[in-house]
């Protein structure tokens with residue numbers, strides 16, 4: 001009889017519409033504020049995990065290549081947490097594949113930790129509910145707790161490990177009318193991870209309190225807009241929230257920014273499309289890429305407008321998926 005235990009799962013990545021930016025507890029990954037995201041159809045991770053009493057250490061293979069860097073160390077620390085939950089000392093071999101179309105740089109820790117958590121849930125028969133799974137994924141990477149759910153997802157900040165997790169927001173099928181366009185901007189400048197960026201900002205930004213003072217209103221405005229299927233209202237709030245997050249970075253000491261001239265070019269095109277009666281609204285994360293939320297009926301117009309400035313391989317459109325985490329047999 002084999003003592004190996006095995007599980008495989010798929011999780012889609014998510015993009016925050018109301019941003020998670022700053023932690024109240026860095027070790028448990030408890031955020032300073034609630035956040036809301038959409039889960040994307042086109043970008044996902046499939047992860048297979050095998051626990052075996054004969055393994056001498058954890059091992060990570062990503063897209064067919066063995067990984068031994070800091071990212072792997074972070075994952076092995078997460079696996080210690082999983083072993084604690086599963087009451088086992090077995091090491092694991094993890095094989096993960098990121099499904100990200102053509103352009104590089106869009107792989108996400110959100111889909112990675114969501115898929116890994118779900119695969120471990122199966123392998124070790126942890127019987128975790130979606131809420132418990134969301135809490136576990138959060139310990140790997142905060143945004144991962146939102147990737148347990150499809151559609152619109154809200155991460156309730158909570159105040160401790162038990163109370164900090166995501167849930168899905170019922171949008172009554174509105175997701176089917178929406179899509180997100182990615183403008184992939186290659187940037188040579190040195191990358192500041194979201195983890196260190198948000199920590200530096202939380203500790204030093206002159207604008208951080210302002211961010212906290214407004215985010216709850218944004219959350220409730222977004223929920224109202226989803227409830228009423230009011231696209232323009234949703235867009236106005238998310239665009240402002242995203243820019244406010246980037247403003248906190250500029251208020252840090254020393255200041256920094258993730259945005260580059262091409263990011264502003266893409267934002268300007270979005271504005272022009274709006275003026276022409278084809279509304280889309282942008283949001284940016286811990287990098288220069290611009291993501292545009294739009295209604296599907298206006299997607300082609302916006303893509304064509306972007307193609308006057310950007311190459312075809314820099315533009316990727318994705319539907320919003322309503323599919324939650326999936327177990328693969």
Ligand code: 2P0
Nearest residue numbers: 016019020141142143194195285286
């Ligand atoms: C988010 N971003 O809500 C925010 C908004 C970017 C901007 O990348 O430290 O990888 O692992 O909890 O979840 C969130 O960064 O950070 C993030 P950790 P995470 O998606």
